[in-house]
Amino acid sequence: MCGQGWQASEDELRLSGWSRARRVVVLRRRIRNDLALVTKARGNDGHEEQLVLALGHDDVQETAQLWEYTVLATNTQYDIAAIGQLYRDRCDCENGFDELKNQWGWGGFTTQDMHRSQLSARAVALVYNWWSWYVRAVNPQARREALTSRPLLLAAVGRATHSGNQTTLYLTPMHAETGLIKSMLANVQAAIRHVKAAAEQLPDLDRWRTLLAYICHRIVGQNTLPTPPPSPTAAG
Structure with a gap:
């Protein structure tokens, strides 16, 4: 077996x-x-x-x-x-x-200009990274591919209101799976509330780290992000 x-x-x-x-x-x-x-x-x-x-x-x-x-x-x-x-x-x-190659267009670029190719590749990687973390916040139980998660989570009309130095975003799902989408967005709302309560006064980088630690904890039960091993240069 x-x-x-x-x-x-x-x-x-x-x-x-x-x-x-x-x-x-x-x-x-x-x-x-x-x-x-x-x-x-x-x-x-x-x-x-x-x-x-x-x-x-x-x-x-x-x-x-x-x-x-x-x-x-x-x-x-x-x-x-x-x-x-x-x-x-x-x-x-x-x-x-x-x-990345088949659903995010990272399969190659027509230009022979290395600088523009690198810029395009990095932009795709950055958006892919953001979207992946967002989707794991939405659904920590399992990973969802862009092919299904983008139509599911982007089919909504948004409206932002500003009051008392705060911005509130209202989303109206247009997808048939409205109930599922609402439950998923509630997970994102919980993540944002956690960051707001724990790291609102901290610098942006620390708030981002707090958000990632929260998502990791939801996925695998970790309280903190794993510490990367020292680089060979630093070890030397």
Whole structure:
């Protein structure tokens, strides 16, 4: 077992063009009942049985089961029980780069002017960073991609009022999921109230740090931001 319902088996394989054999790990997880029914319903030829890739430790194959498979070709020496989570974490990291390229336009720039290209790339990275923190404040339980979070959270009409040196922003959601959006915006309101109560008189940088610490605490239960390791230059 490799966690989250995954089963695994491994062997070595050398494909045509490879200089040597590599470790290959096959992971399998049973599809949830509701997804399995949809998968069966989509069959064009009326055949409802999936071809099952039997693992070495299989005793009985249930024909009613449907599986999803992942095949990993790797050079790592991690134990087979840990390698599934290792690659799931790797996919989570790579999702950020995929989102930057395909949903935020960070896939390249037409200009050959390095200065303008760097400026555009940094602007995209800055907005992406702001939006990512905002969405985690909105929904600390899980990360949401821009493809779904932007239409959900930007479909609103805003009105700002000023009174007594204070600015109040009123948002009227235009999205069909009004109830969900209101609950999400309540999380942002709670974060702003926390900063206002804890760091209103502090410099902007400290207020920003207080906000990030609050969001991190909501996500993983941290009270403070992790301290980065010393740089090699500083250590020297």
